[in-house]
Each structure stands twice: as structure tokens, then as C-alpha cells.
Amino acid sequence: DAGVTQSPTHLIKTRGQQVTLRCSPKSGHDTVSWYQQALGQGPQFIFQYYEEEERQRGNFPDRFSGHQFPNYSSELNVNALLLGDSALYLCASSAARGRNGELFFGEGSRLTVL
Amino acid sequence: SQQGEEDPQALSIQEGENATMNCSYKTSINNLQWYRQNSGRGLVHLILIRSNEREKHSGRLRVTLDTSKKSSSLLITASRAADTASYFCATDPMNRDDKIIFGKGTRLHILP
Numbered sequence: 001d002a003g004v005t006q007s008p009t010h011l012i013k014t015r016g017q018q019v020t021l022r023c024s025p026k027s028g029h030d031t032v033s034w035y036q037q038a039l040g041q042g043p044q045f046i047f048q049y050y051e052e053e054e055r056q057r058g059n060f061p062d063r064f065s066g067h068q069f070p071n072y073s074s075e076l077n078v079n080a081l082l083l084g085d086s087a088l089y090l091c092a093s094s095a096a097r098g099r100n101g102e103l104f105f106g107e108g109s110r111l112t113v114l
Numbered sequence: 115s116q117q118g119e120e121d122p123q124a125l126s127i128q129e130g131e132n133a134t135m136n137c138s139y140k141t142s143i144n145n146l147q148w149y150r151q152n153s154g155r156g157l158v159h160l161i162l163i164r165s166n167e168r169e170k171h172s173g174r175l176r177v178t179l180d181t182s183k184k185s186s187s188l189l190i191t192a193s194r195a196a197d198t199a200s201y202f203c204a205t206d207p208m209n210r211d212d213k214i215i216f217g218k219g220t221r222l223h224i225l226p
Contacts, residue, residue: 004156033213042202042216043157056213090156101206102147103214105156 002027004106006091012112013081021076021109025093031055032074033103034066035090043090049074078111086113118146118203118217126223133190135220137203138183144206146179146186151200151219160188160201165208190222198224 005024013019025032031050035043045058049068068074072093078085088110092103121136137146145164149157163170163179163186170177176189190197200219207215 035216040218042218045213045215048213058213088154092157102159102162103149103157103204104159105149107156108154110154 004091004093004104006089006106006109008109009107010110010112012114014114015081015083017081017113018077018079019081019111021078021089021091021111023074023076023091023093023106025072025074025091026104029093029095029104030072031094031096031101032068032072033092033094034074034076035092036060037088037090037108039087046076081113083113086111118205118215120201120203120217120220122220123218124221124223126225127193128225129193129195131193133193133197133222133224135188135201135222137186137188137217139186139203139205140184141212142208143181144208146177147204147206147214148175148177148186148188149202149204149216151202153199157202193222193224195224195226198222 007022033048034046037043046060048056052068063079065077088108090108091106094101118137118139147162148160151157161172161177163177174191179186200221202216202219204214204216
């Protein structure tokens with residue numbers, strides 16, 4: 001049973017560029033949440049997707065957008081990258097039908113913005 | 115918005131000793147969860163305790179929950195080198211519109 005998978009694992013971008021991160025949830029899970037984790041900090045909630053719709057959103061600008069596909073996989077897009085967007089981006093899935101529940105995390109995508 | 119706050123921020127103990135970490139939060143919750151994160155890796159779910167539970171065990175882990183004080187503790191007994199990691203509490207708020215919030219974590223270091 002595959003767990004949560006994320007790609008790419010590492011990537012380097014320059015300021016102003018755009019990035020797309022991908023996530024496949026654990027088998028049987030229908031809800032995907034994205035978190036940003038800066039070095040030495042706890043994960044910060046970006047948004048949550050269920051039934052292909054954004055259900056909840058944290059305090060992140062509109063530069064951060066997402067999508068969920070019919071197979072429950074998800075993408076996180078960040079436009080006009082800033083140096084401060086450098087972080088570990090974590091995807092978490094759950095079988096919570098859009099509500100909160102036990103989260104299963106992927107290994108993350110480490111983004112470096114130069 | 116509510117937030118779990120772990121205490122202490124960092125903890126170093128000798129292998130074999132017990133490690134205790136605390137978490138405080140602000141509003142009513144459905145449950146509280148503890149996660150572990152090895153350096154630069156994803157978070158791993160350790161244990162979930164519901165608001166109507168006071169104590170829960172899983173192997174060497176013991177979690178307590180005091181809803182009147184809005185606090186929880188995670189005890190790791192007989193610590194091992196492999197327990198070196200960051201530990202986060204996450205609160206699932208009773209308000210359906212609120213999301214799970216993580217604290218800044220406790221960085222635990224087990225000394226040989």
C-alpha cells in the first residue's frame with residue numbers, strides 16, 4: 001500500500017518564477033492538505049482540497065493556488081516566487097471527507113528560491 | 115485562530131531516560147494528535163487522543179489530555195537514539211471551519 005508520494009523531492013528556482021508541486025494521496029484517502037514548513041518551524045497550513053474544491057485556506061497570498069483531480073491527487077502552484085517561499089512543502093492526506101482527521105504526510109518537496 | 119504550543123522548545127536527555135513534552139492550546143477541540151519528524155523528512159503520526167479521553171498508550175508512548183487546562187503531554191519512556199527528532203502536537207478544533215494547527219515543535223535529542 002503506497003503512502004503519500006510527492007514530487008519533485010528537491011528543486012531550485014529563481015525569484016519571479018513559477019513552480020508546481022505534485023502529491024498523490026494514500027490509497028483510500030480523499031482529502032489533501034498542503035503545508036509550508038520553514039526551517040526550524042512547525043508546518044503552516046496552506047489549504048485543503050476535497051471533492052476537487054478548496055475547502056479551507058490558511059493565511060497565504062493568492063500566489064499560492066492548488067488543484068485536486070478526480071483521482072484525488074493534487075497540485076500546489078506558487079507564482080511570482082519570492083526568496084521567502086524557500087521551504088519544505090508537505091502534502092498530507094486523510095480519509096476525512098473534507099474534515100480534519102489523522103494526517104498521513106509525504107516526504108515533502110524542498111524548494112529553494114535564489 | 116488556535117494553536118498548539120509545545121514546551122520545551124528543545125530537550126536533551128540520556129539514552130534510557132524518559133522524555134516529557136507538553137502542549138497547550140486555546141480553544142475547544144475534537145482531538146489532539148502528536149507527530150514526529152526526523153530532520154528534513156515528512157511528519158509521522160504517533161497517536162491521537164480524543165477530547166473525551168484522558169490518557170492513551172501506544173508502545174513506549176503515553177499521552178495525557180486535560181481539556182480543563184487545555185493541555186496535553188507526551189511521554190516517551192526508555193528513550194533510544196532513534197527517538198531523536200522533532201515532535202509536534204496538532205489540534206483538531208471543534209469548530210468545523212477551523213483547520214488542524216501545528217505548533218513549533220519540541221526538538222528532542224537523545225544522548226548516547
